[in-house]
Amino acid sequence: MNNDLEKLAPSKQSAAKNLFATFEILKNEGGQLLGKQVIDKIREKNNLTSWEKEVYEKTGYVRWESILHFYTIDAIKAGFLRKNKGIWYLTEEGEKSISLGPAKMLETASKLYRSWAADKKDNKSLKNDSLENEPIELEENQTQSQKANLDLLEEQAIAGIKEYIRSKNAYEFQDMVAALLRAMGYHTPFISPKGKDGGLDIIAYNDPLGATTPRLKVQVKHRPDSSVPVDDIRSLTGLLNKDGDIGLFVTSGVFTSESERSARESHRHIRLLDINIFIELWQEFYTKMEDEDKNMLPLHSIYFLGSND
The missing domain is CATH 3.40.1350.10 (Trna Endonuclease; Chain: A, domain 1)
Known part of the structure; x- marks a missing residue:
């Protein structure tokens, strides 16, 4: 499993490791949890590198959190994950994918996402792209980055409302x-x-x-x-x-x-x-x-x- 991760580019290593932890956490929590709580638990569970902990100067977001949110879009389109009002839900297919391990899980989610995108845009060449290649940089994939950032902002907003009610x-x-x-x-x-x-x-x-x-x-x-x-x-x-x-x-x-x-x-x-x-x-x-x-x-x-x- 570790050898598979080492073959990936740094951004994909981070995505695979932390998406896999996300699925395990959700499974242990009965299938759903507030997104902010998932992030907190990953921070405790995973050994994050100094590179992952760096903050993007342009957005102020932590690198590993942005990468994770970016790749949860793949997981959602693959049918592994759902999000609603700041809550993350693990689907039955997502729970089954845990058995694939971190690298294979991410590869499968990305393949299914690209298939969805190809069908949506009627661009069959996307289906034949090799997933061994370095993925499009987060900053360049504007649509997916934008969606990931909006999800992150919504989760922060819901978490803030819940904390206010708790008080x-x-x-x-x-x-x-x-x-x-x-x-x-x-x-x-x-x-x-x-x-x-x-x-x-x-x-x-x-x-x-x-x-x-x-x-x-x-x-x-x-x-x-x-x-x-x-x-x-x-x-x-x-x-x-x-x-x-x-x-x-x-x-x-x-x-x-x-x-x-x-x-x-x-x-x-x-x-x-x-x-x-x-x-x-x-x-x-x-x-x-x-x-x-x-x-x-x-x-x-x-x-x-x-x-x-």
């Missing part, structure tokens, strides 16, 4: 949930006061009087470092005792697979929002919020040149 106390997060519901058009006549323990945290109506359905009964858990167990979902189900009641469970962490299954199979309508869905909805409805609600989790939008790929 809030349970009641502040509860107020954020109520603000999101108001932006979505609901009225929130009841928000659990400080000191109250158990029961419902928020009740939300379609109209000021709660005369029309659906009526949302909401439980909120500020547990950024843990998973919500199935017993908590069952407790919410027991509080849905009127026709038209919908249970909404919001957490600053995630749900166990058993919790998700319980919500899907429940005879009552239960909707689960983990931290990733919460952030996605906050971004979507942010412009509809009152200024006071926006200030609970303020965002600033910046537009970058995109890509047609």
Whole structure:
């Protein structure tokens, strides 16, 4: 395995080594993890060279991180990896590719990416290019570098939002949930006061009087470092005792697979929002919020040149 890596150019050595570590990390973490956390774990796991740790003067990015983000595009087009809202997901094909080892894994991903690019551009000559040749320099492959940089910026943004939410106390997060519901058009006549323990945290109506359905009964858990167990979902189900009641469970962490299954199979309508869905909805409805609600989790939008790929 090491001999195969030594035959590669420095940029590909770095890519193969760190992409392989990425897949192993994701597999060990149940198949998904925040991109920033993947980077942090690679920094601890792999022996990075001084060359890899150098910072690009033009962008300010660390070399190995830029190379990794660049080659994750190959992995995505190969079907080995998915990214969404800063979260990296290992696919079934990606998990199988671990058995190939670092060099062969990267070669396979690059071949599949070039095949995809050739089909997309109807340029068959790309399929016949030898992957033994030195790849196009990151700075020269503008489209892929641009996509990689945008992914990196998005991951940094999501990580910053999550860290901001983490710094809030349970009641502040509860107020954020109520603000999101108001932006979505609901009225929130009841928000659990400080000191109250158990029961419902928020009740939300379609109209000021709660005369029309659906009526949302909401439980909120500020547990950024843990998973919500199935017993908590069952407790919410027991509080849905009127026709038209919908249970909404919001957490600053995630749900166990058993919790998700319980919500899907429940005879009552239960909707689960983990931290990733919460952030996605906050971004979507942010412009509809009152200024006071926006200030609970303020965002600033910046537009970058995109890509047609």
